[in-house]
Amino acid sequence: MTMLDVENLSVRYGAVRAVDGVSLEVEDGEAVAILGANGAGKTSLLFAVVGVQRPVAGRVSVNGVDVTSTGPEEKLRRGVCLVPERRQVFDSLSVEDNLRLGAYVRKRLPRGQVTGEIERVYELFPVLGGRRTQSAGTLSGGEQQMLALGRGLMGSPRLLMVDEPSLGLAPTMVSVVMEALARLSSEGMAILLVEQNARMAMAIAQRVLVLERGRVVMSGSVTEVRSSERLRQAYLGV
Ligand SMILES: Nc1ncnc2c1ncn2[C@@H]1O[C@H](COP(=O)(O)OP(=O)(O)OP(=O)(O)O)[C@@H](O)[C@H]1O
Ligand SMILES: [Mg+2]
Secondary structure: OEEEEEEEEEEEEOOEEEEEEEEEEEEOOOEEEEEOOOOOOHHHHHHHHHOOOOOOEEEEEEOOEEOOOOOHHHHHHOOEEEEOOOOOOOOOOEHHHHHHHHHOOOOOOOHHHHHHHHHHHHHHOHHHHOOOOOEHHHOOHHHHHHHHHHHHHOOOOOEEEEEOOOOOOOHHHHHHHHHHHHHHHHOOOEEEEEEOOHHHHHHHOOEEEEEEOOEEEEEEEHHHHHOOHHHHHHHHOO
């Protein structure tokens, strides 16, 4: 079953065509990576998919239902969650309160279940478990990224979209975040991962798309894309 179906999506900011007729699919449980340089349109694409940015053309369907004109809350109700670039956590709130807020969208969730899901996040990111009462603003960049992911998971998504989780993180932190994504993927969560770090993205994804100036210029399985000379030169530095 197709979890996410994006057809011919376009985003414009005035005269700028940030996303220009992009189509992509993410199947249930599949991990797909979107690679592309700065300004390629990756964030704009995710914003249009989740409904933060209104597309000028195209269609977004979740499990076969057209949800193009709905906002992020409706997407979340349908199991699609975006963890945005630059990890927005609530600085003055504790780690645990940030996680609780992630469950807020699911209004009728019993208290016991929220606690259980918080514990699952701590199990995925033990470092957060040791810092439950610490205010989020005082966490390191890597810890904030883990918290942003954890908060997204509290909405119990079936498709997790993540925008450049490796940005500005030390290599060890990148590994922790990537291992968590790999684990979620192996447990059956669908993932749409936007990255400039191609190596990392391809360690998780089964399929890859490359965006250039708002267009998909290459797509295929990780094996196919790895063997592409052009991609190797552009993104792998070899
Ligand atoms: N709010 C906006 N108003 C005008 N132009 C914008 C806006 N947001 C993005 N753009 C432009 O749209 C294009 C795509 O930007 P976008 O942020 O989607 O790229 P990106 O691939 O996510 O880049 P990065 O890797 O730097 O995050 C860029 O040319 C950018 O300057
Ligand atoms: Mg971006």
